[in-house]
Amino acid sequence: MEHSPLNPAEKFDASRAGEYARQSRIALAGYDACHELAACVLAASLGNGVPARILVVGVGGTAQEIILLSALEPAWTFVGVDPSPSMLETATEHLKANGLLDRTQLLLGTVDDLPNDAAYDAATLIGVLHHVQGDDHKRSLLRSIQARLKPDAPLIVAANHYAYAEQPFLLKVWGERWRQQGATSDEVKAKLGKILQGADPPRSEEAVQGLLHDAGFGDCQRFFSSLFWGAWVTSKVA
Template sequence: MTTPPPESTQKFDPSRAAEYQVQSRIALAGYDACHELSACMLAATLGPGRPAQVLVVGAGGGAQEIVSAGALEPQWRFTAVDPSQPMLDLALERLREHELLERTEMRLGYVEDLPLEPRFDAATLIGVLHHLPGDAAKRAILDAVATRLKPGAPLILAGNRYAYASEPLLLAAWGERWRMFGAAPEEVQAKLGKILQGADPPRSEAEVAGLLDGAGFDAPSWFFSSLFWGACIARRRV
C-alpha cells in the first residue's frame, strides 16, 4: 500500500476513534449540516434519483458522508477508503446501524491502492486535506482522486482552509466553542495548542482552488462555512 505521512494516520488511534462522534460535532459547528448539504450538492449535480458510484475518501469515523447521502439517494453505492482500522471499525458500526453496509465496499488503505477502473461518478474528501502535511501530500491525494473519477464528475472537498495563526479571532472563537461545551480554561488552551501543532490546512480558499486546478478540477463553488472550515464542490475537467 502507498505509505502516507505517518503522523497523519497514527493520530486516528483507538482512543481518537472512540471519542470521534462527540468531539467532531463540537470542533465543527454544523457538522451534520455540512454533510447533509454535501449530499444535496452531489444529488443536484448528478441528478436526483439516478444510480451512482461514489468514492468516499477518509470515510472512517462516523461515515456521515455515506449516512447522509445514502438516506437521500437509495440508488447510490459507495466505496469507502480509510487508512485507520479503528476509524474504519467505527464506520462499519454506523453503516450497519443505518442498514448501508450492503451498499458500501469498505477498504482499509489509501486512494492510490484503488484500481483506476471502473471510474466513479462522484467523490467526497471531507476532513482529510488539512491533516496532510505539506503541499506535495495534498496534491498527491487530489491527483489520486481525480484519476479515479469520470470526466465531469463532482468532488466534494471540505476541511479547514486558513492557516490557524493567521486568523486569531476565529481561533479565539473556536476556543469559546469548546468552553461552551464545558471545557475548562486550561483544557481550551491545550486543545488550541494541539490544533496549532497537529494539522496543516491550505492557507486560503485561493490556495484550495490552486490545488484543485493542478489536479485537473474546475474552479470550486463554496457552499458551507464554519470558522476555519469550508466546503466546496468542483468538477473534474472533461
C-alpha cells in the same frame, strides 16, 4: 513518532476514533449541516434517482457522508477508504447500525490502493485535506482521486483552510466554542495547543482552488463555511 505525510492514520487511534463523533461536532459548528448540504449538492449535481457509484475518501469515524447520501439517493452505492483501522472499525459500526453495509465496500488503505481506472461518478473528501502535510502531498491525493473519477464527475472537498496561527481571533472564538460546550479553561488551552500541531491546512480559499486546478479539477464553488472550515464542490475537467 513522526506522522507520515500521506498517512495521518497514526493520530486517529482507538481513543480518538471512539470520541470522534462528539469531538468533531464541537470542533466544527455545523458538522451535520455541512454533511447534509454535501448530500444535497451531490444529488443536484448527479440528478435524482440516477444510479451512481460514490468514492468516499476518509470514511472513518461517523461515516456520515454515506449515511446521508444513501438516505437521499437509494440507488447510490459507495466505496469508502480510510488508512486508520480504528476509524474504519467505527465507521463500520455506524454503517451496520444504519443497514448500509450491503451498499458499501470498505477498504483499509488509501486512494492509491484502488484500481487506477475512472470508475466513480462522484467523490467526497471531507475533513481530510488539512491533515495531509505539504502542498505536494495534497496535490498527489487530489490527483489520485481525479484519476478515478469519470469525466465531469463532481468532487466535494471540505476542510480547514487558514493557517491557524495567522488567525488569532478565530482561534479565540474556537476556544469559546469549546467552553460553550463545557470545557474548562485548562481543557480549552489544551485544545488550542493541539490544533496548532499535526495539521497543515491550505492557507486560503484561493489556495484550495489552486490545488484543485493543479490536480485537474475546474473552478470550485463554496457552499458552507464555519470559522476555519469551508466546503466546496468542483468537478473533474473532462
